[in-house]
Amino acid sequence: MPTTDGLLSPNGPVATARLFAGRLQCGPMGIDRAQLIDLRKVSDPKGNLTPIEGGLDVPFEIRRVYYTYDIPGGETRGGHAHRALEEFIVAASGSFEVFLDDGLKRASFFLNRSYYGLYVPQMVWRHLSNFSSGSVCLVLASDRYDEADYIRTYDHFIETVKTLEG
Ligand code: TYD
Numbered sequence: 001m002p003t004t005d006g007l008l009s010p011n012g013p014v015a016t017a018r019l020f021a022g023r024l025q026c027g028p029m030g031i032d033r034a035q036l037i038d039l040r041k042v043s044d045p046k047g048n049l050t051p052i053e054g055g056l057d058v059p060f061e062i063r064r065v066y067y068t069y070d071i072p073g074g075e076t077r078g079g080h081a082h083r084a085l086e087e088f089i090v091a092a093s094g095s096f097e098v099f100l101d102d103g104l105k106r107a108s109f110f111l112n113r114s115y116y117g118l119y120v121p122q123m124v125w126r127h128l129s130n131f132s133s134g135s136v137c138l139v140l141a142s143d144r145y146d147e148a149d150y151i152r153t154y155d156h157f158i159e160t161v162k163t164l165e166g
Contacts, residue, residue, distance in 0.1 A: 029102075029121070029123070030102030030103070030104065030105070030121070030123060030124060030161075031100050031101070031102035031104070031105045031106070031107060031121075031124055032102075032105070033119070033121040034100050034107065034109075034118065034119060034120055034121060034124060035118070035119050036109060036116055036117070036118055036119075037057070037058065037088070037116060037117055037118075037119055038115070038116050039051075039052060039057055039090075039114075039115045039116055039117065040057065040115075041115040048114075048115070050114055050115050052088070052090075052117075052140060054140075058088040058117075058119065058140060059086070059119060060086045060088075060142040061142065062140045062141070062142070063141065063142060063143050063144055064140075064141040064143065064144055064145060065138070065139070065140055065141070066139050066141070067092065067136055067137060067138045067139065068136070068137045068139075069135070069136045069137070071096075071131040071135065071137075073131070073133065075129070075131065076127055076128065076129040077127065077128045077129075077131075077137070078098075078126045078127040078128045079126075079127045079152075080125070080126070080150050080151060080152045080157075081123055081124055081125045081126065081150075081151040081157045081160075082122055082123070082149050082150060082151070083122060083123065083149050083150075083151065083160070084122050084142075084143070084149055085122060085141055085142055085143055085146075085149050086119070086120065086121055086122055086141070086142040087119075087120045087139050087140065087141050087142070088117050088118070088119050088120070088139070088140040088141075089111065089117055089118045089120060089128075089137060089138070089139050090111065090114060090116075090117035090118075090137075090138040090139075090140075091111035091112050091113065091114065091117075091135060091136070091137065091138075092114055092136040092137070092138040093114070093134060093135055093136040094112070094131065094132035094133065094134050094135025094136065095110065095111060095112035095130075095131075095132045095135060096110075096111060096128050096129065096130055096131040096132065096135055096137060097109065097110050097111070097128065097129055097130045098111060098118055098120070098126060098127075098128050099126065099127050099128070099129070100120065100124050100125070100126050101124070101125040101126075102123065102124050102125070102161070103125070103157065103158050103161035103162075104161075112132075117138075123160070123161065123164065125151075125154060125157050
């Protein structure tokens with residue numbers, strides 16, 4: 001289950017894309033838009049299946065998929081923010097923690113099931129760690145890979161947040 005520093009209180013994977021649709025139009029920015037989202041689970045004695053459709057199960061159209069795997073014990077991934085990119089992160093196998101920071105608030109989420117994931121909006125610093133052995137981190141992204149969209153140092157991220165806030 002998610003753990004937070006008390007500033008966010010996600011009570012579990014309960015959000016829906018529909019809820020997001022409203023938030024995207026008039027909701028808060030930054031970490032307040034981060035949310036665990038339940039995915040559909042088609043249960044079958046032969047094995048379960050979880051579909052993810054852009055704009056339906058996640059609040060953006062999916063333009064890219066990537067996954068990290070064979071992550072050595074103790075390693076950390078991420079350590080950056082995106083100016084415009086939205087992402088949805090799923091522990092397709094195993095478990096890991098996602099730490100989010102929007103310059104004002106911080107929260108961490110423990111992901112360990114294939115049938116829910118974490119929506120990470122734009123302009124949120126993230127890093128991922130505590131990967132279990134054999135874990136697979138599946139990421140759905142709202143756009144193609146673009147290095148120019150990355151903010152790769154925390155100081156630059158904070159400067160950019162301040163600039164955006166005016
Ligand atoms: P990066 O996003 O920094 O990885 P992580 O956040 O998981 O630590 O990407 C690592 C490298 O992989 C980067 O130098 C470029 C490459 N890359 C692509 O070519 N395409 C992609 O879609 C992504 C996410 C990364």
